Amino acid sequence: MKIAVKRGDETVTYAVDFEGTLLELLIHIKTHVDPTLTFASGCRSSVCGSCAVRVNGTEALACSYKPSDGDLVEPLRNAEVIRDLVVNMDRPLSFNAGAQAWIDPVSGAIRMGHADEKANELQSDCILCGSCYSACPVYAVKPDFEGPFALTRSWRYVSDARTADVRSKLEAVQQNGIWDCTLCNECVPVCPQGIAPKQDINMLRTKSGMEGFMDPNMMGGFGGLDFGAPSF
Amino acid sequence: MVDVLIVGGGGAGMAAALSAKEAGASVVVLGKSYPTRAQTCMAQGGINAALGHAGDDSVEMHIADTLKSAQGLADETAVATLCTEGIDALRWLDAIGVPFSRTAEAQIAQRRLGGASAARACYAQDYSGLKILHTLYDQCNRAGIPFYNERFLLDVVTEEGRACGVKVLNIRSGEVEVYPARAVILATGGYSKLYGRYSTNAAGSSGDGHAAALRAGARLSDMEFVQFHPTGLAGSSILISESARGAGGYLLNSKGERFIDECLPRDRVARAIYDQITAGETVALDIRHLGKAFIDGELPQERKLAQRYEGVDPVFEPIPIKPVAHYTMGGIEVDAESQTAVPGLFAAGECANHRVHGANRLGGNSLLELIVFGRQAGRNAAVAAKNGTAEVPPAAVEAPELEACFNDAPEVDFYTRRDTLATLFYEQVGLVRDADRLRSALDAVKAMQAELPKMGVVDRNRAYNTNRTDFLELVNLLTVAEAVAEGALRREESRGAHYRSDFPEANAALAVHSLSWIKEERLCFDFQ
Numbered sequence: 001m002k003i004a005v006k007r008g009d010e011t012v013t014y015a016v017d018f019e020g021t022l023l024e025l026l027i028h029i030k031t032h033v034d035p036t037l038t039f040a041s042g043c044r045s046s047v048c049g050s051c052a053v054r055v056n057g058t059e060a061l062a063c064s065y066k067p068s069d070g071d072l073v074e075p076l077r078n079a080e081v082i083r084d085l086v087v088n089m090d091r092p093l094s095f096n097a098g099a100q101a102w103i104d105p106v107s108g109a110i111r112m113g114h115a116d117e118k119a120n121e122l123q124s125d126c127i128l129c130g131s132c133y134s135a136c137p138v139y140a141v142k143p144d145f146e147g148p149f150a151l152t153r154s155w156r157y158v159s160d161a162r163t164a165d166v167r168s169k170l171e172a173v174q175q176n177g178i179w180d181c182t183l184c185n186e187c188v189p190v191c192p193q194g195i196a197p198k199q200d201i202n203m204l205r206t207k208s209g210m211e212g213f214m215d216p217n218m219m220g221g222f223g224g225l226d227f228g229a230p231s232f
Numbered sequence: 233m234v235d236v237l238i239v240g241g242g243g244a245g246m247a248a249a250l251s252a253k254e255a256g257a258s259v260v261v262l263g264k265s266y267p268t269r270a271q272t273c274m275a276q277g278g279i280n281a282a283l284g285h286a287g288d289d290s291v292e293m294h295i296a297d298t299l300k301s302a303q304g305l306a307d308e309t310a311v312a313t314l315c316t317e318g319i320d321a322l323r324w325l326d327a328i329g330v331p332f333s334r335t336a337e338a339q340i341a342q343r344r345l346g347g348a349s350a351a352r353a354c355y356a357q358d359y360s361g362l363k364i365l366h367t368l369y370d371q372c373n374r375a376g377i378p379f380y381n382e383r384f385l386l387d388v389v390t391e392e393g394r395a396c397g398v399k400v401l402n403i404r405s406g407e408v409e410v411y412p413a414r415a416v417i418l419a420t421g422g423y424s425k426l427y428g429r430y431s432t433n434a435a436g437s438s439g440d441g442h443a444a445a446l447r448a449g450a451r452l453s454d455m456e457f458v459q460f461h462p463t464g465l466a467g468s469s470i471l472i473s474e475s476a477r478g479a480g481g482y483l484l485n486s487k488g489e490r491f492i493d494e495c496l497p498r499d500r501v502a503r504a505i506y507d508q509i510t511a512g513e514t515v516a517l518d519i520r521h522l523g524k525a526f527i528d529g530e531l532p533q534e535r536k537l538a539q540r541y542e543g544v545d546p547v548f549e550p551i552p553i554k555p556v557a558h559y560t561m562g563g564i565e566v567d568a569e570s571q572t573a574v575p576g577l578f579a580a581g582e583c584a585n586h587r588v589h590g591a592n593r594l595g596g597n598s599l600l601e602l603i604v605f606g607r608q609a610g611r612n613a614a615v616a617a618k619n620g621t622a623e624v625p626p627a628a629v630e631a632p633e634l635e636a637c638f639n640d641a642p643e644v645d646f647y648t649r650r651d652t653l654a655t656l657f658y659e660q661v662g663l664v665r666d667a668d669r670l671r672s673a674l675d676a677v678k679a680m681q682a683e684l685p686k687m688g689v690v691d692r693n694r695a696y697n698t699n700r701t702d703f704l705e706l707v708n709l710l711t712v713a714e715a716v717a718e719g720a721l722r723r724e725e726s727r728g729a730h731y732r733s734d735f736p737e738a739n740a741a742l743a744v745h746s747l748s749w750i751k752e753e754r755l756c757f758d759f760q
Contacts, residue, residue, distance in 0.1 A: 038696055043273065043274050047273050048269040102374040114336065156331075157329065162329055
């Protein structure tokens with residue numbers, strides 16, 4: 001099997017006889033062929049989010065992808081490449097704090113049932129692998145966009161029955177947040193956990209509307225809808 | 233200058249960070265990866281607390297089960313702390329937003345794991361560890377706790393016998409960095425990667441904290457106790473949760489026969505499976521009778537893992553399994569305040585030995601340990617920081633071993649040795665041990681240590697050199713390996729996870745803890 005790996009400005013092709021996942025193949029190359037090949041890995045069972053890469057232009061976890069002859073493996077997009085397939089995730093991760101994706105600890109008794117559990121069961125499966133930021137065309141051109149996993153995480157808490165102050169959570173995703181998304185859907189098929197950030201962003205928009213927030217792009221500008229607000 | 237510096241951003245490290253911060257300390261968390269990539273995310277089954285949401289339960293029953301499983305090697309006071317504070321730990325996790333599975337009565341759902349007399353494990357489907365870890369991470373963001381990611385621990389820096397910071401390799405830049413601190417907490421995880429591909433663990437469980445603690449003057453204890461999980465996938469060793477058996481899953485040999493009570497503690501179930509496999513059987517976990525709706529609702533990750541990594545759908549087929557190294561009961565010796573023998577140096581989580589698991593850990597007690605003792609270590613380190621000095625001696629900024637490890641033409645390939653070590657430990661320091669095999673394993677470890685100068689790092693790039701961090705991990709593993717093999721050889725009895733075919737019974741005189749430490753660059757050993 002021939003497998004090409006993008007390493008900085010070069011693309012290096014390795015010819016190896018191997019059965020297994022892409023991560024196992026990368027480990028095989030590193031330990032038997034070329035110890036300089038550099039990639040990140042952790043749990044090798046799709047739950048730690050370390051080994052997201054792009055294969056033939058589509059994001060995938062190396063540990064869950066079965067490689068084929070001729071595959072091209074590249075690092076994630078829209079993040080600083082530190083070396084070979086390793087990218088710096090500090091910036092995408094910083095948007096979790098920016099979006100205030102947490103709750104203020106609850107003091108009283110908590111009563112939550114099945115329906116409450118199901119409200120954000122899927123969103124809380126997120127492993128922060130970064131595939132969605134790599135696939136996001138808005139983040140590619142607007143580095144301040146809070147981006148898919150941070151907004152999914154915002155919805156995970158906005159939808160949580162324990163969140164007392166929903167309004168302040170929503171406040172944190174108005175600027176550079178939910179309204180910047182074009183709903184293009186690129187983040188949805190690449191999520192290894194089957195999460196749909198686009199839908200979560202839509203839910204945040206609906207909830208924002210109910211709380212009296214408005215799409216800033218629609219207010220007062222050319223072609224914007226007139227809700228009777230004074231225009232400047 | 234920081235008050236409390238935490239090495240390791242997993243469950244214990246983040247629980248410690250939050251409580252140290254709450255106690256008024258300034259806090260920094262360093263880790264060799266990112267916090268949400270920690271081993272904690274792989275915990276599936278749940279976290280124990282005697283809440284009694286699914287039938288009768290009590291703290292006393294939780295204590296009794298834990299002590300029984302520990303086979304006389306747990307500290308009763310520490311176990312009482314774990315189980316009693318477990319109730320509050322669960323309330324806290326619920327209060328900070330962990331998305332637990334729920335009951336029809338609007339309470340946290342609980343299920344039964346092996347060795348438990350009640351349904352005691354609180355869970356979030358079978359993503360319990362993932363969801364607890366990420367909720368802690370979100371709370372750390374709320375508290376504004378800084379994470380310095382991708383820093384590899386080289387040494388705990390001490391001044392006059394007191395911890396005053398850490399020396400790390402910045403993996404990204406390749407530079408050595410020293411972080412002074414008034415108190416240090418190690419939360420670096422276990423050493424199951426000693427068993428390489430025969431382990432459920434993530435790549436990072438290489439005993440870095442244990443080795444650094446030894447070098448700083450702390451002691452390790454009970455290192456010979458390594459828990460083998462009964463149900464790793466046969467091919468990849470990836471974990472299939474105990475909750476599958478707790479819910480009624482069967483273990484079957486190739487004749488389709490059950491051969492053990494599936495809900496016994498892990499050491500007994502794992503050994504029964506190992507005996508079957510040694511006798512030429514294959515063993516599978518059968519959960520078909522639980523039905524698709526139950527599997528998808530309660531065990532969604534198990535189904536995905538079996539399909540993806542073993543190529544079987546457990547709704548329709550039994551899952552081939554084998555017992556593999558999963559959790560290391562041994563660890564850095566700490567006192568009742570989570571402090572090591574080095575003043576100002578604390579440890580929590582799997583890297584520490586709080587003497588609550590003894591010879592065999594109960595399922596659901598490790599996530600609990602992370603929270604209870606992580607928070608305790610954070611509080612106590614915040615207090616200790618008030619007495620700390622944090623003046624780093626100048627020699628600490630040098631790390632000659634980092635340059636010395638480069639070798640353009642090594643005589644011995646260290647990756648080959650790493651694989652050899654894993655197979656050696658699984659076969660000779662594994663589920664069934666005896667003096668001959670342990671002696672030869674110990675000799676092999678010492679031979680590999682002596683061979684280290686002939687091994688080395690080929691990649692001379694400074695930036696993100698994982699060839700170098702792989703080598704540094706192997707050096708740490710070889711340090712830990714000696715303590716494990718030495719303890720297993722000296723402990724001439726069978727107790728919990730440590731089973732000696734030449735001494736198949738427990739010896740009451742050996743209901744004591746093993747200890748290892750470094751003196752004049754040699755590993756010393758004793759029972760106490």
